[in-house]
Amino acid sequence: KPLALPGAHVVVTGGSSGIGKCIAIECYKQGAFITLVARNEDKLLQAKKEIEKHSINDKQVVLCISVDVSQDYSQVENVIKQAQEKLGPVDMLVNCAGMSLSGKFEDLEVSTFERLMSVNYLGSVYPSRAVITTMKERRVGRIVFVSSQAGQLGLFGFTAYSSSKFAIRGLAEALQMEVKPYNVYVTVAYPPDTDTPGFAEENKTKPLETRLISETVSVCKPEQVAKQIVKDAIQGNFNSSIGSDGYMLSSLTCGMAPVTSITEGLQQCRFRTSLGKSEGLTAPGSNQLGQVAAPPVTRGAVPPSRGSHGTRPRPGAPERHHCSTLVFLNCRPTWHGNPQWLPSTTEVNSFRDGTWGNPLTFDPLTLCLSSPSFQDFVSAPLSPRFLF
Ligand SMILES: NC(=O)C1=CN([C@@H]2O[C@H](COP(=O)(O)OP(=O)(O)OC[C@H]3O[C@@H](n4cnc5c(N)ncnc54)[C@H](OP(=O)(O)O)[C@@H]3O)[C@@H](O)[C@H]2O)C=CC1
């Protein structure tokens, strides 16, 4: 049932740089024929040369086509037609063209929201729409969407980016349900920060808060991310995440995503069961819907620490507006609970050397083990939906 890459035709949008280029190389190394799709022709040719160094036989071809995947569906459809005429029907489509811009909601131009939605979301819809009919007819195919960890949770500074990456997941879940009977498998990848030209570009305007939160997860190499994505796509896994925190994040945000392995299924049961428990279907204070009533808003008082995982009220901290000890990873009480609070340089440094024991520098494993109970930890991130 795994897709055989030798001789297969793989189309990679965004294949001229970063993660996309590494995905193309990975597939090429395994004997695939590649079509690279991106806008800039010089970058495309450059990438083609680089990829061709990894050939394993002399029949392999790398085709380059320049198009903006976000502009006009008929253009994208034409590009796919061209590619199919030259290299045959598409066996695997990797939607990797995308971009990121961060900034506070009110600092981002409205046009940025439109731009990110059209490149990241519509730029994934168009190529997929163009290949799906043939895939269904042939009863063969893989469609890969490259979302982001920021497509699993919304983060400070990512109002425009996160929403465009969340949209991809909705598309993917619905599409998978439609095409599974035709032996077509959909994969959504949620990479962490990855060392690419696009990431360097993003960092130029990234707010400090966004940077601090992002730094709780280390930066990956694009080769490593690409390897994982290709592996999951070949297998037909719906979810593709990188590293142990990527795995935890996927488990915590599994929602109703399709389950493609037994371990994944067990894991989801576990998390869903603990959700039911923590929401207190029988707990005092729960209403008929099984929701726990939100704690009263406290003003001028620090709410009692409810076994929070290492968070202490900060000396001289301004009043808290929410009792948010239940909220995600203790990042959230810090950022959401203290709206007046902004980090100064000394504070930033003291997070870094751990003086504060601040959750922004937590190590997920330590956090997990040191929590009052593992269940508590597991259910914490799921609670905000019910509390707020
Ligand atoms: N790097 C990271 O930290 C992470 C990245 N991601 C996602 O992975 C994907 C790749 O990111 P990364 O490798 O960093 O990005 P890069 O900026 O290095 O590469 C982006 C690629 O997409 C192409 N592209 C961009 N816009 C368009 C467009 N409108 N039409 C066609 N092609 C386009 C670019 O070529 P050209 O400009 O010539 O068109 C280039 O080939 C993105 O979707 C990104 O959101 C997800 C998580 C983390």
Ligand SMILES: CCCCCCCCCCCCCCCC(=O)[C@@H](N)CO
């Ligand atoms: C228990 C679970 C532990 C996980 C902790 C999660 C912390 C969130 C960090 C998220 C970092 C955001 C990455 C965005 C990458 C991206 O898409 C851009 N770089 C694109 O250029």
